[in-house]
Amino acid sequence: MLRTLLIGLGRAGTGLHLPVLHRARATHPELFADQPVLGVDPARPPTATTPGLQVVDHLREARRRLDPDTTVVHLCTPPAVRGALLEEAAHLGYRRFVVEKPIASDRTALDRVRQVADRHGLHLHVVSPWLHSALTDRIAALAGDPADIRAVTVTQAKSRFRRTLTNPSHTDAFQVEIPHALGVLLRLLGDADVHTASCTDLRYKGVVVPHMGGAQVALHHTAGPHSRIRCDLTSPVRSRRITVDTAAGTRLVGHFPVAQDDDTAQLDVWRHGRRTRELLPDDALHRCLTRAYRSFAADRPAADDLRLHTRTVELLDDARRLALASPSRRPQEAAHHAG
Structure with a gap:
């Protein structure tokens, strides 16, 4: 069973992903660990306590609490900063990522994401309800x-x-x-x-x-x-x-x-x-995240989906x-x- 780390606690992270993760945990206990989601926001501290979410101050602290081998990282930050955060999380050992759409803001940012993914052997699943x-x-x-x-x-x-x-x-x-x-x-x-x-x-x-x-x-x-x-x-x-x-x-x-x-x-x-x-x-978001976790659990990257999302950024x-x-x-x- 897999645990979850949310990077980015704005609208996408706490408003969309977190409620769906709570529902998915109830319907698919074989995929989702029955433990709180950890969250970190590099841009700003949280302003309120969110049920089912434990907030940490930085990614290094999250790494001390979450084993990368059993953790899925949800990258819910703005497109412009995703490449740097993806690389930081990858250096800490994380390999499974759910990435908000679009996967990058432009071709330059896309090249950086590709390089990080290839260098660290990352498994990326783009949010696409x-x-x-x-x-x-x-x-x-x-x-x-x-x-x-x-x-x-x-x-x-x-x-x-x-x-x-x-x-x-x-x-x-x-x-x-x-x-x-x-x-x-x-x-x-x-x-x-x-x-x-x-x-x-x-x-x-x-x-x-x-x-x-x-x-x-x-x-x-x-x-x-x-x-x-x-x-x-x-x-x-x-x-x-x-x-x-x-x-x-x-x-x-x-x-x-x-x-x-x-x-x-x-x-x-x-x-x-x-x-x-x-x-x-x-x-649809429930279906999207559930499919991602099934893919992560089976260690089967969805190459065709990633090619489609790459082409989306190019267009x-x-x-x-x-x-x-x-x-x-x-x-x-x-x-x-x-x-």
Whole structure:
């Protein structure tokens, strides 16, 4: 059975990973040790006591309490600092890592992560709830071969004013929601190149946060289909929607769960003008982490998944460079299209 060390005690670490780990421990006692999770945050001390979490001051103290041979490290820090922390933990003997998406912020950071992983023989599992989603599995089964798909559009919308204004952990909108969608598109449609990309600034009462209002990416896939991601981080309405149009005329409209207090996805299947709705239990992060721990317990790295996440970072880097090199960016473009 495996214990857990959380590095990074912000929204991802204590708000997402920790509750799922508690549920997973109850449902899979053969994988998760019945002992408290240890946590450390290099950026800031914790402000409150969290049930089920024991906080230590630094990684060396965690190493004295946790045997690397039976520990999984969750790296929940911002992308820009993950390479350094990954190397520090690897030097302490840890080999199994769950890494928040995206695995790196750009190609330079990705190269560092690869070098550290290769040098220390690390087993990395990237957090990718949408790739482990029951909705994604169902859409893949219905859509079939990429050559049978004409186009896919993903819309991601939510209000992110407070986090953007108070937490500079992300430097552009391409790092927030788009990695979820991009991984799914690569799974459904295969490899791709970035065709167009744009991003907008977040504006609030005279304050401007560059590149954090939203983003768009259009892709051309090697197998033939086109896809588009539209992300609005200023929307008053939350939505995580994927629309798949097949060459046979079927339209699939899927809605991923948008909040922690609900784990039901919905899928509308349109054929010949008639709609059939399916409801799918979809606790995707639970599935993602459980699969990771099974892989760690069996010592079987998921090479295909890591290649997909590596390609995701490369395409995100391409999209960011293209968007930021644009001579003009209309401030309301992403919000207009993501509604």
